Amino acid sequence: MATSRREQTKAQNRETILAAAKTVFATMGFAKVTVRDIIRATPLASGTFYNYFKSKEEVYQALRDEIALAVRPRLREARLAAATGEEFLAANFRAFFTFVAERRDPDVIAETSRFRMDSPEVLAGFAELREDLERAMESGLLPRANAALLASAVSGIALELAEQVKQGADVETVTTFATRLAMGGISGLARS
Amino acid sequence: MATSRREQTKAQNRETILAAAKTVFATMGFAKVTVRDIIRATPLASGTFYNYFKSKEEVYQALRDEIALAVRPRLREARLAAATGEEFLAANFRAFFTFVAERRDPDVIAETSRFRMDSPEVLAGFAELREDLERAMESGLLPRANAALLASAVSGIALELAEQVKQGADVETVTTFATRLAMGGISGLARS
Amino acid sequence: MATSRREQTKAQNRETILAAAKTVFATMGFAKVTVRDIIRATPLASGTFYNYFKSKEEVYQALRDEIALAVRPRLREARLAAATGEEFLAANFRAFFTFVAERRDPDVIAETSRFRMDSPEVLAGFAELREDLERAMESGLLPRANAALLASAVSGIALELAEQVKQGADVETVTTFATRLAMGGISGLARS
């Protein structure tokens, strides 16, 4: 009753554009995409785009928001369930890698580049992870090393390993590896 | 003197373009840069650009080559001097971070983003580091963990911490941090 | 009315471009014409051109099609009405020269050159004439001389005389001349 026919269409168009943009960003990389590319991946008219978004940047932002919304509950669960620093890290890594794995596009595997790392999915999860790390240090769950540096470093681990996951690496393997490395360093790995 | 004034001018123009491109890439990010942007950052005529390079990609490549040439000797020294895995890592991290620090542009600090991470400097040093890690594992200097994952992870650490260096963090501090984290993990950090 | 004002404008623009192109091709010769030249001969914006045609070649093709459509019925009539080879030739020559005469642009007369011979009008009519000749020989209406050579030769006569028509020569005079020459040769002309 609340949504008239028109409103439905409106919501649908927005989703149509977002879905098209997602595909197009994944295929061409954000930088190369033009508004026209997005429109072309859509049955809509060019003018219609501007009823919903001002630019491709705005679309991108919307995608990030949408995705972040999907990721957050999962990370929260992981966080709440963690009793130790190790569990906490593992859970977060796992959540992130799972997230990436779910979104890996079989058609796009290989020919991955640094430039593709800017996909909304990855960045969204990445930001979450970082914030979580900072909170974990604040709360004492992780040792209070230099917070900024540690967050960066762990993020870096996650980010680069995400590429491996994108290339097809097993989520659980990578999660274990990341957690061990982060907790015990390379020497810790050797023991495994 | 083998070089006529003509040849000097020619070499100078090439350098002019490279220098302009470097600034422009750093300022706008590679993806957004147009050939015109590079030309505009130059006193040269538009056609002149094409006497030296076919595209912005070619300029980029030239910058990378130039930089790689500067980095390589330093990394080689570090590598040769290293007796232990820890020394090896520290030397490599230090070389990389120093390199980044030397090139941090005071004007550009702040507003850094993932998109800026594709600067030729970073990528060049990054590739070197990665190869070095792989060789170190092959030679037994570092434990033979999953090579691909370890290289990715350590690269990730370096890459993200490089951002901190770019933002002004002290090279020695970051080097120590990175080495400890890599060698002993987070638990190792706590002891410091 | 099936056509909205919108559609009218659209059709009008197409015609505007075609008309401009026709003039421009006639004035400068196809080879020298640039897309910009066509646009400049138009009140339209540069981008608009590309809503209708991909290149000057496409415009040219459209002009040829349009013209061919206009010529064909006339030639068919002439062909059907012809009882003898002479009538057939005369009718075809007449149709062709009339066609050219109708399209001669008073502003462009003089300074004609071989290079101008590639105007769509001439080529379209020319191709028709040639095919007709071949069919006439096949059907026995004209003697079965070396078909390829005869077609070429008669086409050549028509093509060059068309230039005279373009310069202002009378259609009927030229038609009679061409027919007599073709049927009886130079000796035949002498009797006239």
Add this chain to the structure above:
Amino acid sequence: MATSRREQTKAQNRETILAAAKTVFATMGFAKVTVRDIIRATPLASGTFYNYFKSKEEVYQALRDEIALAVRPRLREARLAAATGEEFLAANFRAFFTFVAERRDPDVIAETSRFRMDSPEVLAGFAELREDLERAMESGLLPRANAALLASAVSGIALELAEQVKQGADVETVTTFATRLAMGGISGLARS
């Protein structure tokens, strides 16, 4: 003694450019050729071109002149030897077709188009033929039909049949055909 080293070089460069231009015109068609194309087909520097010619048009003119110089003696011979109109025509056609045949480039056969008809060779011979016809009518060797029309028509025959020669037709066959057609018309052909 008259030609110093420098003058030799000078003459040589001119020839180098002309030869290159000839090839390039034949390959790409006059219209599409740029001065750069000509220079590129040469070992010379771009500036050197302008020491000899102001534009590609001037080169083209020079080629025509050069060729006309080669054709003229041959046509004069043919003309002088002719006792009847028929002999006159045959001799002229033969000279023209031979000329074309000698210059047919085996690599370029096929893919001939009207647009290629503007090669300097053809146009030069063509102009000669036309002038000759006019003179022959003036002198009474040929019947005084409408001179302009007859010249055009015979030129057209020659021009189009030249294409057949270019495609590989036998010179003598085409000469005989052209002469018979011109003298006796299509009906004359039938008797042969």
Add this chain to the structure above:
DNA sequence: TATGAATGAGGCTTCATTCAT
């Protein structure tokens, strides 16, 4: 004279955005 780099006009095309319908 020969050279060839520099110049900037100008061609081609695509793009973001507007706006009448």
Add this chain to the structure above:
DNA sequence: AATGAATGAAGCCTCATTCAT
């Protein structure tokens, strides 16, 4: 709100021509 043609700025690149050496 949806449409899609029109617009003209702006990117890319090549060209003819000049001019210092």
